Amino acid sequence: xxxxVRGAAAFxxxxxxxxxxxxxQGGVHDVCDGLQGLRLAIHFRISSDVRFISHHDAMRMFQxxxxxxxxxxxxxxxxxxxPRLSLPLPRPVGMASEAELLLVRxxxxxxxDEALARLAxxxxxxxxxxxxxxxxxxGRASEFEPVAARYRLAAAPDEHPPDLxxxxxAVQHADVVPVIRVDRKTSRVRTLDLKDFLMDIQLAADxxxxxWLKVTPQGSIRPSEVAATLGYDADSINHRIRRLEVRWxxxxxxxxxxxxx
Numbered sequence: 001x002x003x004x005v006r007g008a009a010a011f012x013x014x015x016x017x018x019x020x021x022x023x024x025q026g027g028v029h030d031v032c033d034g035l036q037g038l039r040l041a042i043h044f045r046i047s048s049d050v051r052f053i054s055h056h057d058a059m060r061m062f063q064x065x066x067x068x069x070x071x072x073x074x075x076x077x078x079x080x081x082x083p084r085l086s087l088p089l090p091r092p093v094g095m096a097s098e099a100e101l102l103l104v105r106x107x108x109x110x111x112x113d114e115a116l117a118r119l120a121x122x123x124x125x126x127x128x129x130x131x132x133x134x135x136x137x138x139g140r141a142s143e144f145e146p147v148a149a150r151y152r153l154a155a156a157p158d159e160h161p162p163d164l165x166x167x168x169x170a171v172q173h174a175d176v177v178p179v180i181r182v183d184r185k186t187s188r189v190r191t192l193d194l195k196d197f198l199m200d201i202q203l204a205a206d207x208x209x210x211x212w213l214k215v216t217p218q219g220s221i222r223p224s225e226v227a228a229t230l231g232y233d234a235d236s237i238n239h240r241i242r243r244l245e246v247r248w249x250x251x252x253x254x255x256x257x258x259x260x261x
Contacts, residue, residue, distance in 0.1 A: 038074075038105065038106050038107075038108075038109055039103070039104070039105055039106070039134070039135040039136065040103070040104045040106065040110070040112070040115055040132055040133065040134065040135065041101060041102075041103055041132070041133040041135050041144070042101070042102040042103075042104060042115075042119070042129060042131075042132050043099070043100070043101055043129070043130045043131040043132070043133070044100045044101075044102065044123075044127055044128060044129045044130055045096075045097065045098050045099075045100065045127070045128045045130060046091070046096060046097050046100055046126060046127050047096045047097075047126050048125060048126030049126060050124055050125065050126035050127055051091075051093075051094060051095060051096050051097075051126065051239075052093060052094050052239075053093070054093055055087070055090050055091075055093075058087070059085055059087070061124070062085055062102055063083050063085065065119060065122040065123055066083070066085075066104065066119065066122075068122045069115075069118040069119040069121075069122045070118060071104070071106065071110060071115060071118060071119065072106050072107040072108045072110070073085070073104060073105070073106060073107070074105040074106055074107045084104070084105035085102060085103065085104055085105075086102070086103045087100070087101065087102055087103075088101055088103065088144045088145065088146060089101065089146040089149065089215065089246060091243065092222065092223065092224065092238045092241075093238065094238035094239040095223070095238045095239070095241050095242065095243060096239075096241075096242045096243070097242060097243035098242065098243065098244050098245070099149075099243055099244065099245050099246045100243075101144070101246070103135075103144060111134065112132045112133060112134050115132050116129060116131075116132045119132075144248060144249075145217070145248065145249040146215040146246050146247070146248060146249075147214070147215055147247050147248065147249050148199060148212055148213065148214050148215060148246070148247040149212070149213055149215060149220075149243055149245065149246045149247070150210065150211070150212050150213075150243070150244045150245040150246075151210070151211055151212075151213065151223045151226075151241055151242065151243055151244060152204060152208060152209070152210050152241070152242050152244055153204075153208050153209045153210075153211075153223075153226075153227055153230075153232070153237070153240055153241050154204065154206070154207065154208035154240060154241075154242070155207075155208060155232075155237075155240045157207060159232075159240070160207070160208075161230060161231035161232065163231070164203070164209070164230060164231070165203060167229075167230045167231055168201060168202070168203055168209060168230065171194070171198070171201055171229060171230070172201060174195065175195065176193050176195060177193060177194035177195050177198075177229060178191055178192070178193060178194070179191070179192045179193070179194050179221060179225050179228075179229065181225070192221060192225075194221055194225070194226065194229060196214075196221075197213050197214045197216075197220050197221040198211065198212070198213060198214075198221065198226070199211075199212035199213065199214055200212045201226070209226075209230065210244075211223075211226055213226070223238070223241045223243075224237050224238055224241070227240075227241065
C-alpha cells in the first residue's frame with residue numbers, strides 16, 4: 001500500500017501523462033450556446049495507483065492539468081486566490097470509481113469538444129475523461145447535489161467472510177442496523193442507523209456485494225462502514241470498493257461531448 005501511495009503522489013506532482021483515448025471528431029456540441037461554456041462539468045473514471053491520492057492532491061493534479069491544457073480557469077478573489085474547482089462527491093482514498101465529477105469555472109467560454117480535446121492528453125495514467133458538459137454559469141448548486149451512489153465490493157474468494165450471504169440477508173431484513181462512528185480528531189462517538197441510508201444491497205453475481213447509499217446534505221454512511229457491517233475490515237477495504245454510479249438531484253440536458261470508446 002505504501003508503494004501505491006508514493007506512486008500516486010507522483011501523479012499529483014505532474015508525472016508524464018499516458019496517451020488518452022482519441023476524442024471523437026466533428027461533435028455537434030463543439031461550441032456551447034451563449035455563455036454556458038463558462039462552467040464545465042467534467043466526468044471521469046479513476047483507477048490504478050492514482051486512486052490512492054488524497055482529495056487535496058487530486059485538486060492540485062487537476063489544477064496543473066487544466067493549466068497545461070491552457071484552459072482559462074477562474075480564481076477566487078482576495079489575498080490568497082484559489083482556482084474555482086470542486087468535486088461534489090469526494091471519493092474515499094483508495095477507492096476506484098466509474099462516476100467522478102469535477103466542476104470548473106472559466107473566465108472565457110470553451111466548448112465541450114475543445115475542452116475534452118485539450119484536457120484529456122494532460123491526465124495521468126489511471127484517470128480517463130469520459131464526458132464534458134457545458135453548464136449555464138448561473139446554474140443552481142443543487143444541480144450537482146448527489147442524492148445516491150451505487151458501489152460494488154469485490155474481493156478474492158478467500159477475503160470474503162464465510163457467512164457473507166447470511167450477513168447480507170440479515171441487513172436486508174433488519175429494521176435497524178447500528179453503525180458506531182468515532183471522530184479520529186475529537187474522539188466523539190456517534191451512532192447512526194445504516195438503514196436510514198441503505199437503499200438496496202444484494203450479493204453480486206460474480207462474487208461480492210452491490211449496494212446503493214442515499215446521500216443527504218447532512219452526510220451519508222461510508223461504503224467502508226457498510227463493509228464493516230458485513231464482516232470486512234473497514235480500515236483496509238476501500239481499495240476493494242468501486243463507485244459505479246451517482247444520481248444527482250436534477251436531470252440536465254446540456255451540450256456535452258463523450259470521449260470515443
